[in-house]
Ligand SMILES: Nc1ncnc2c1ncn2[C@@H]1O[C@H](COP(=O)(O)OP(=O)(O)OP(=O)(O)O)[C@@H](O)[C@H]1O
């Protein structure tokens with residue numbers, strides 16, 4: 001079994017006043033193994049982005065811990081420790097327009113990390129590194145001097161990927177990196193993400209709400225509902241034998257590009273049942289877990305044919 | 307039985323911008339029958355919204371120009387109609403639903419009032435009748451406790467609920483044609499599924515015709531009877547939903563079908579992509595606009611624009627590959643395999 | 658939907674594939690943001706006229722007092738003379754040349770306007786960016802202080818200040834800046850609040866950027882446009898306020914001339930020597946118009962979407 005690269009333990013992220021907080025992430029735990037892609041899916045507002053941003057320290061977490069290679073990420077105090085950690089973990093953002101500074105050229109955007117970390121001080125060396133990153137994402141060195149607004153959505157997203165790769169991270173959080181793109185462009189970006197994962201041995205946390213894309217890119221999938229992870233397991237298990245009623249409902253709603261099967265599809269509605277404090281993860285098999293109370297779990301298992 | 311309600315002939319729409327003239331819609335032809343759903347698919351900027359806005363005469367002039375064409379609604383051409391005459395058509399005969407429900411709702415007005423206003427404008431009924439009808443509509447679009455919701459403001463509704471209210475408003479005057487421009491793109495899949503079910507149910511009940519714009523092929527497969535695939539301001543393939551999904555002829559349609567993973571895709575194979583990006587509509591390329599991104603492009607594609615070739619009585623495609631002299635190009639492997647997979651699954655179920 | 662049946666050369670039906678050598682093509686010329694702003698600005702006629710007027714006023718203010726045959730305090734012995742070839746704008750009641758005094762006044766008025774704007778800029782940018790960046794409690798307190806300052810009647814503060822400090826250049830600038838920076842602070846704070854949550858700033862933070870890096874690389878370049886516009890619009894309002902205060906007799910004392918003092922004195926002689934009011938008033942209006950035209954032009958050029 002692969003090594004655990006990231007361990008999230010009882011992570012909590014609340015917003016707003018402490019007396020009446022918005023519990024965006026409400027005590028979630030999961031692991032991400034080295035070299036895998038973990039897909040995180042769930043409806044809008046369930047806390048997916050918040051989870052990603054808490055892991056990478058964009059927020060000060062309310063509770064719990066995040067371990068990266070066994071070290072607590074949110075403990076780090078000294079600038080040097082932080083910088084080391086920044087080089088290991090990077091993020092790709094959703095909006096190809098908002099994620100690039102309009103006053104900077106593609107080259108400057110990609111080199112930003114070099115400036116922050118004082119890398120490749122030699123001008124020629126830096127230029128070469130920028131070119132190689134541009135080439136890694138299917139652009140070329142002429143693009144380095146162009147401003148963000150001169151690129152199409154897909155090209156911008158690739159510049160964002162090049163920026164994330166600039167510090168040679170081992171773990172990348174991709175927060176809906178394709179949902180703002182056209183179908184034909186989505187495929188280009190997804191292929192690119194797969195390619196660089198293979199070339200560089202990267203680990204991904206892939207956040208999305210397009211379930212067919214998630215199924216395609218992920219090894220394992222975690223399903224989130226209202227600030228909690230409700231089911232986690234290998235992609236095939238989640239798709240072929242979901243146990244949690246929310247997962248079932250979600251899967252039953254995906255339209256497929258197959259008209260005949262579409263005429264027969266029936267959506268399974270979901271009504272949320274509040275779980276009490278005894279709720280925990282129950283194993284369906286050694287890799288597939290469902291969150292709930294013992295009683296609910298038994299009920300759900302009885303409704304599932306495996 | 308299938309009576310034509312809408313016939314669009316050679317529609318061309320340009321926009322005058324400071325960079326030059328954008329040829330947003332470059333000669334679009336299609337027909338829609340009573341009670342049918344036509345889906346228009348295509349990538350961003352291909353002219354889907356401009357086409358549908360043009361049907362409602364909602365193109366701002368300037369910068370927009372109705373360059374040529376006819377929009378025959380029940381036999382009457384809408385293009386020469388005055389603004390006043392068009393106002394009667396809008397809402398009454400044709401209604402529209404947009405992607406962002408908030409743009410079509412007035413945030414300072416109660417939901418109920420927004421619906422009754424439309425009813426009162428188009429129908430000669432009393433206020434209390436209008437209110438009853440509004441509540442009936444809210445029930446019909448699946449809003450629980452409609453009497454209470456009637457007196458609430460849009461911000462008290464969730465995104466999916468708001469889109470339902472927009473649909474209720476669109477239905478208020480019993481339109482014969484409903485145009486929906488990406489009504490579910492901003493919504494979660496579960497809510498999208500509910501909205502699609504709702505629209506199909508309404509269609510069955512009142513025999514409304516629907517034009518549904520989307521770029522999600524899954525949604526197309528779910529809702530459409532007929533499909534128009536748009537590329538660079540033109541319809542490049544047109545046919546029944548089964549023809550488009552199981553017997554696609556245009557290489558752009560192959561590209562669209564191939565670039566979407568399905569749930570059985572092996573994750574170690576790469577997705578098919580369409581290389582490059584769509585053309586600049588200020589200077590549309592000579593010949594076939596798709597040629598520069600088409601691996602099967604022929605010399606003629608760079609010379610001459612292809613005509614619409616007829617494949618079957620209902621199926622047309624605008625590609626030189628259908629010319630008798632063109633080499634036989636089979637559907638790319640990945641797409642063919644997927645289609646076979648779908649059809650095989652079907653046979654299994656049936657046999 | 659027709660089937661064309663013209664004869665086409667069979668040779669043309671050979672597969673040639675994607676013939677676009679450079680798949681990732683971009684438009685030919687690269688234009689930076691500021692170059693585009695410049696292009697848009699130069700298409701705005703009013704703004705260009707404003708800019709030309711402004712340049713002319715500044716050049717005249719610099720050179721006329723240097724090269725003129727008269728000095729602005731020199732009493733020439735011809736009193737309240739009408740404009741003529743030897744005195745283009747006439748003379749005043751002490752026999753001084755109004756033309757030279759107008760351009761000497763321009764120096765004072767522009768100096769006051771620009772200095773006030775620079776002081777507003779420094780305090781406003783610091784206050785606004787600290788407030789916006791810190792957020793929460795600090796932001797709240799800093800903005801409340803600004804609110805309180807705006808609530809105090811402005812003229813009262815200025816009068817008290819000028820009475821205590823004796824009229825002069827320095828008290829005038831202090832008087833102008835005492836609340837002038839608040840507008841700038843509010844605008845900068847708004848910009849900072851919106852920029853700091855942009856995804857590109859989050860991206861820089863995940864790369865390990867510290868606050869200094871964020872300010873220099875992201876906040877300033879992106880807020881610069883709004884700051885520049887605000888500053889261009891502060892100068893004319895400072896010039897106007899100075900003139901107004903001088904007109905009320907609270908301005909720079911004689912024999913120094915600002916446009917406001919000259920207009921105030923000219924007002925007393927409006928019947929027998931109207932040129933003494935006319936010329937300073939004309940240049941006050943012209944300069945204020947020019948600054949406003951340039952400021953509006955800049956704003957439109959920076960954000961073309963705002964333009965109707
Ligand atoms: N900075 C913040 N301050 C207050 N509330 C927040 C903040 N960020 C997120 N939230 C709230 O936390 C919840 C989870 O938000 P989050 O953005 O993580 O959802 P998401 O799953 O990423 O949704 P989407 O699919 O729409 O991106 C939402 O209710 C949101 O309103």
Ligand SMILES: Nc1ncnc2c1ncn2[C@@H]1O[C@H](COP(=O)(O)OP(=O)(O)OP(=O)(O)O)[C@@H](O)[C@H]1O
Pocket residue numbers: 321322323328330348349350351352353354355356357366369370521587
């Ligand atoms: N008001 C306008 N002025 C100038 N050009 C316009 C205007 N409206 C649309 N266009 C241009 O017309 C073309 C077609 O746009 P349209 O909105 O129809 O695309 P679409 O297919 O609906 O795309 P999307 O999927 O992004 O909604 C685009 O190139 C667009 O830039």
Ligand SMILES: [Mg+2]
Pocket residue numbers: 048049050
């Ligand atoms: Mg999100």
Ligand SMILES: [Mg+2]
Pocket residue numbers: 354355356487
């Ligand atoms: Mg559109």
